[in-house]
Structure formats: structure tokens, C-alpha cells
Amino acid sequence: MKFVIQRIGLYLAAAGILIWLLGGARRGFYVISEDILKLDPITEIEYPERHPKFLPGVESLFLGAILGGSFYLLSFLFSKPLK
Amino acid sequence: MKLLPLIALSSSAIVHLSANPVSFDFADPKGVNTISFHLDAPLDSISGNANGITGLVQFDPKAPERTTGSIQIDTSSLYVSNPTMNKHLHGSYWMDVAKNPDILFTVERLNNVETTGNITKADVVGEVTIKGVTRQITAENTTLTYLRGKLKARMGPNGPDGDLLVIRTKFTIKRSDFGISAVQDTDKVADDIEISMSIAGQALY
Numbered sequence: 491m492k493f494v495i496q497r498i499g500l501y502l503a504a505a506g507i508l509i510w511l512l513g514g515a516r517r518g519f520y521v522i523s524e525d526i527l528k529l530d531p532i533t534e535i536e537y538p539e540r541h542p543k544f545l546p547g548v549e550s551l552f553l554g555a556i557l558g559g560s561f562y563l564l565s566f567l568f569s570k571p572l573k
Numbered sequence: 574m575k576l577l578p579l580i581a582l583s584s585s586a587i588v589h590l591s592a593n594p595v596s597f598d599f600a601d602p603k604g605v606n607t608i609s610f611h612l613d614a615p616l617d618s619i620s621g622n623a624n625g626i627t628g629l630v631q632f633d634p635k636a637p638e639r640t641t642g643s644i645q646i647d648t649s650s651l652y653v654s655n656p657t658m659n660k661h662l663h664g665s666y667w668m669d670v671a672k673n674p675d676i677l678f679t680v681e682r683l684n685n686v687e688t689t690g691n692i693t694k695a696d697v698v699g700e701v702t703i704k705g706v707t708r709q710i711t712a713e714n715t716t717l718t719y720l721r722g723k724l725k726a727r728m729g730p731n732g733p734d735g736d737l738l739v740i741r742t743k744f745t746i747k748r749s750d751f752g753i754s755a756v757q758d759t760d761k762v763a764d765d766i767e768i769s770m771s772i773a774g775q776a777l778y
Contacts, residue, residue, distance in 0.1 A: 518618065521654035525622070530605045532720065532727040533739045533773040537607045538622055540652075547655075 491568040499561030506554010513546035520547040594631035597738040597774030599644055601626065603727070606772040608646055612748070614763040619658065623676075625650030630680065630774055632738050634719045637693040638686040644772070646676040666754045669704060677702040684711075693717040697742060703751040715742035724775050735777040743769045 510516075524545065525538035599606060606626040612619045625647025632640050648670045653659050663670040679702075683695035697712040717740055724735035748754065748764050 519655045519658065522656055523654045525654070530603065530727070530773070532723050533605070533718075533737060535605050535607075535739065535741075535771045535773060537605045537771070538609070 492565045492570075495561055495565035495568060499558040499565065501558075502561060503554045503558025506550050506552075506558070509546050509550040509554070510548070513550070516545060516547050518547050520549055521545045594633040594636075594639060594641075595736065595776045597630045597632055597642075597736075597776045599626055599628045599630065599772055599774040601773060601775075608772070609769045610651075611767045611769075612763040612765070613767075614761055619653060619762065621651060621653035621662070623647070623651045626772055628678075628774075630738065630740070632717065632719070634691070634721070637688055637695070637717060637719075638683050640683050640695075640697075640717065641680050643677060643679040644770075645678075648674055648676055661754075668753065673704045683715075691719045691721070693719070701746060703746075704753065706751045708746070708750050710744055710746065712742040712744040715740065724777070727773075733777050735775055738774045738776070739772070740774070741771045743767065 513520075522542065522544055523540050524543040525540055527536050528539050529536050604624060606624065608623045608626065610619075610621055610623070623646050626644060627647075628642065628644035630640065630642030630644070632642075648668050649663065651662055651668060651670075653662055661667055665671075678699060680697055680699045682698050683693075684698055686693060686695040688694075694714060694716055697715040699710060699712070700707050701710050717738060720737040720739065722734065723737045725732045727737060745765050745767050748762070748766055753766075754762065
């Protein structure tokens with residue numbers, strides 16, 4: 491049982507890292523929109539066009555670490571008693 | 574009868590000599606006009622944009638050094654991509670949008686003016702007003718590009734005839750000068766706010 495809970499903790503921590511990496515390993519917090527640069531051909535002004543998009547930030551790392559750590563600590567409740 | 578061409582020439586010369594600055598309206602119907610801001614710090618960086626831009630700039634292509642005018646930004650149009658940060662940005666510690674609906678930039682004069690063709694480079698001296706505080710600024714190496722008769726090409730075949738004026742500039746202001754989140758530690762959020770502006774104004778014929 492202890493081993494299973496530790497495994498779950500490990501997977502949660504790994505999932506946090508994976509989500510953060512797949513989201514572009516951003517240094518900041520999560521965002522709900524992305525700016526795509528467009529060019530106005532006559533004035534040659536480059537301007538951002540906002541598009542809704544969820545990109546995870548460092549919260550996913552923290553959440554993965556907290557959940558993973560919690561499960562790891564929880565696993566010790568299921569340790570075999572010392573003889 | 575022989576006097577007619579002479580009268581026409583004289584009239585033209587008078588018009589040329591007394592050419593008035595043209596007023597360019599920066600409320601862009603295409604929604605391209607954007608002001609970007611960036612705050613960098615060791616622990617975090619914040620970048621965002623604002624697109625609620627209006628204002629009038631008086632520009633004379635024959636005397637660009639006489640350029641004056643003002644640009645307003647609707648404070649509620651400031652945005653960052655994180656919803657929590659956006660809420661803070663509009664809140665009372667930061668921009669206090671409810672009490673300060675506009676940011677105002679005024680152009681008082683141009684220094685070190687150099688014009689090549691339709692492009693004028695200059696140091697723009699003016700004022701910026703944020704949260705009721707006014708400070709003088711100098712936006713060095715500002716570019717003003719005058720696009721004569723290009724409005725129709727930009728707005729499409731049914732668009733009006735007119736000229737365009739494109740202003741590109743970058744300058745830095747201090748967050749602490751304007752009481753923007755004054756209690757915030759500068760290790761977490763930079764005191765310098767880098768502002769980048771690329772905006773186009775139109776003048777109808």
C-alpha cells in the first residue's frame with residue numbers, strides 16, 4: 491500500500507513537471523490568452539492580436555510538487571509497524 | 574487675362590507659406606493601434622498591452638518640428654494574459670481604473686528634428702499623466718512617418734481619402750513616480766515601466 495501511494499505521489503509530481511514543460515516551460519504564471527503578432531501592411535505597424543488559449547505556468551510545478559510530496563508523506567501512515 | 578496665371582501662382586504661394594498643421598485622429602477604426610508595457614525584475618516580469626487609444630496630433634509635413642497634440646489611453650483597456658494579474662492591474666493599488674479612466678500623453682515640442690523624405694526622427698518632449706500625477710518625459714528617437722494619400726489603401730476601396738501619420742516611440746517611466754502599486758517591492762516588480770508605442774492616425778481630405 492505504501493509503495494502504491496508513493497508511486498501515485500511520484501506520478502503527480504511528474505505530471506506537474508510534464509504539464510509545465512508541454513506548456514512551454516514558462517517562467518511566469520498561467521495565462522488564458524496568447525498574443526499573436528500581425529502586420530498592418532500599409533502602416534507596417536506590428537500589433538498583437540489576442541487569442542484565447544490556456545498555457546500553464548509555474549503553478550503546475552508547485553501543484554505537482556505539493557501533491558506529490560503530500561502523497562509521499564501520506565504513504566508513511568501505511569508503514570508496517572516496527573517489530 | 575494675362576494676369577490670371579500670375580494670380581493663381583501668387584495664391585498657391587500664399588497657401589504654401591501659410592500651410593497649417595493637419596489634425597490626425599488616432600482613434601483607429603482598424604483596431605491596430607497598441608501600446609505595450611513591460612516591467613522586468615529578478616523574480617518576475619509583467620508584459621501587457623492597451624488598445625483603447627484616442628487623441629489628436631497636429632502635424633505639418635512641411636514643418637514637423639511644430640508637431641503638438643495628445644494621446645489618451647483608456648485605462649480599462651490595459652490587459653495582461655493572467656486573469657488574477659489583470660484584476661490587480663485594474664485595481665486600486667495599481668491603475669485604479671474606476672477613479673482614473675485615462676492615461677494622457679501630451680506632445681509639447683520636438684527636439685533634434687531630422688527629416689528624410691516622409692520620415693521625421695526627433696526627441697519628443699511632453700508630459701505623461703497617470704493616476705492624476707503629471708511628469709515630463711522625453712521620448713528619444715521617436716519616428717513620425719507621413720503617408721500621404723494612403724488612407725484609402727489602408728481602409729479598402731470604399732474607405733475615405735486621406736493621409737496617415739504613423740508614430741513609433743519607446744520610453745521608460747518610473748512606477749514609483751505615479752504611485753502605481755507603491756508598496757510593491759522592486760525585487761518582485763520592477764520600478765521601470767518600458768512603454769512601446771506604434772500608432773497610426775488618419776486625416777481625411
